[in-house]
Amino acid sequence: MKRSENTMKLYLPSLSVNESLARSAVAAFVAQLNPTIEEISDIKCAVSEAVTNSIVHGYKFATGIIYICVKYYRDRTVVIEIKDKGCGIEDVSLAMTPLFTTDTSGERSGMGFAVMSTFMDKLDVYSKRGNGVRILMTKKLA
């Protein structure tokens, strides 16, 4: 197994004020690799999507903990793991369909997973109903 060069772990309560904190903290960590402006904005957006989903869908009106772990490797691969212990997703592939949303307020676009998979190189979503969601995203920097 290859060893990561550096690791950051962050545990945050699922408060919406922490959406900007989470993406800024990950961006500051990844900045050690001197990414391009585009790479950093892609990563911020993907992190914001995953964290927002844990807050809005996973924990809904309750407050739980969001676990974020970021690593990078010698070959400039960045691996981001974002986890919650909220309600989970019953049908992951349906949830990942662009425009699919379970939100009823009419204010969510259903494009969160599409953003994560477009802006990162690889996206894996693991979930079971009642068991929370674990997102693993990878991006290799130039």
Added chain:
Amino acid sequence: MEKTRFIYEDATLTVKILGDIDHHNARAVREEADKIILGRKPRLILLDLSAVEFMDSSGLGLILGRYNLAEEIGAEVKIIKPAPSVLRILELAGIERIMKIEEGAKK
């Protein structure tokens, strides 16, 4: 703190959004914008994104929500001056198929 600034002129309402658009900020933007949109009932709504450095899919939801509200009052919506990173997410969602996006400094 205000999240929006408005200019109303010749039945055109310019809504300038200030700062990041994420799920946390979208609510205040929505409330401020809807109040003035419904108050003024403009024919044209210009969503000025020149002061938005960061936007995620909550911003897409916000824009589509204002588009639907505009439809109800018979107004047209245009997006003006998005930053390159904001333009990329607008394009990913195919927003240009339902409303015009103007990149220049045109009003």
